[in-house]
Amino acid sequence: MTPSRKIVAIGIALVALAALSFTLSHVSLGVAALPVAILIAVGKAGLVVHFFMELSDARASAILAFISGILLLAILLVLAVADVETRAAPPLLPANHAHLS
Amino acid sequence: MRELHADHFESLEVQAHAARLGTWIFLCSELLLFAGLFTLLAASRAHDPRGFHEGMTHAARTLGSINTGVLLVSSTTAALGVQAMRENRPSRAFWLVLTTATLGLVFLAIKIAEYAEHIDEGILPGGHGAWFASHADAPLYWTLYYLMTGIHAIHVFVGMGLLVWTAVRVRARLIVHETSYKLDLVVLYWHLVDLIWIFLWPLLYLA
Numbered sequence: 460m461t462p463s464r465k466i467v468a469i470g471i472a473l474v475a476l477a478a479l480s481f482t483l484s485h486v487s488l489g490v491a492a493l494p495v496a497i498l499i500a501v502g503k504a505g506l507v508v509h510f511f512m513e514l515s516d517a518r519a520s521a522i523l524a525f526i527s528g529i530l531l532l533a534i535l536l537v538l539a540v541a542d543v544e545t546r547a548a549p550p551l552l553p554a555n556h557a558h559l560s
Numbered sequence: 561m562r563e564l565h566a567d568h569f570e571s572l573e574v575q576a577h578a579a580r581l582g583t584w585i586f587l588c589s590e591l592l593l594f595a596g597l598f599t600l601l602a603a604s605r606a607h608d609p610r611g612f613h614e615g616m617t618h619a620a621r622t623l624g625s626i627n628t629g630v631l632l633v634s635s636t637t638a639a640l641g642v643q644a645m646r647e648n649r650p651s652r653a654f655w656l657v658l659t660t661a662t663l664g665l666v667f668l669a670i671k672i673a674e675y676a677e678h679i680d681e682g683i684l685p686g687g688h689g690a691w692f693a694s695h696a697d698a699p700l701y702w703t704l705y706y707l708m709t710g711i712h713a714i715h716v717f718v719g720m721g722l723l724v725w726t727a728v729r730v731r732a733r734l735i736v737h738e739t740s741y742k743l744d745l746v747v748l749y750w751h752l753v754d755l756i757w758i759f760l761w762p763l764l765y766l767a
Binding site: 473474480531 | 577580581587588591592595598599602603606625628629632633635636638640643644646748751755759761762763765766
């Protein structure tokens with residue numbers, strides 16, 4: 460397959476995955492809806508990074524820069540969401556401070 | 561014959577590598593800008609799932625999805641443009657890069673139509689507008705919607721400008737087969753803009 464044909468094939472695959480996401484958004488998947496949508500998005504992102512941005516062909520320094528960015532993003536996301544999800548309910552205001560609110 | 565690389569680089573190959581590494585580091589800094597926004601989105605959604613559900617059921621899913629298709633096709637034409645330049649076909653590369661920029665314009669036009677529709681309905685950032693009188697839970701979703709899609713749209717606009725500028729330089733033979741890496745750098749930025757939308761679309765419109 461010529462490089463141009465390969466690029467067109469990847470483009471078609473990307474649009475097909477987007478169509479799959481759109482179709483699934485009309486199906487009631489319950490709590491699985493978000494993980495499924497993100498999983499498809501990760502698949503599309505993988506295709507773009509690997510075939511269009513050619514990260515695997517880049518030198519190690521560029522790969523390191525990109526992986527560092529993704530790693531920092533993941534740490535930030537996981538810790539922030541874990542914080543919000545595990546917070547205890549705020550205590551009630553003491554009676555003698557209630558008038559200040 | 562004029563050297564194609566700057567004096568302080570040993571060779572064109574070294575210059576291209578330095579430019580590519582610099583671009584990847586720049587893309588990572590862009591990623592970290594959006595990291596803060598995605599974190600805000602994820603934490604807000606975890607904190608207020610009902611408000612997000614209410615907001616998302618009213619989002620312009622069809623227009624957002626058409627825009628996804630437009631950006632994915634634009635990434636494909638951009639990659640084809642890079643390939644054409646590598647094959648020493650500058651005229652083909654010029655038209656492909658210009659097509660990519662035009663698709664960026666289509667994306668922005670659809671985005672403006674989407675904003676106009678929401679503003680007409682009385683949906684403004686910060687929970688302002690008549691729509692929120694009957695949808696009191698959704699202000700946070702819509703504020704993040706305008707913030708994130710707005711910042712993304714600014715990136716599309718900048719990317720379009722860079723693509724047109726690069727296309728003109730290809731046409732004027734200021735970027736040639738040997739220096740085609742200069743087109744790669746701009747197209748890398750365009751792919752990042754696409755990557756960000758790949759995640760924004762499901763999180764703001766679909767699920």
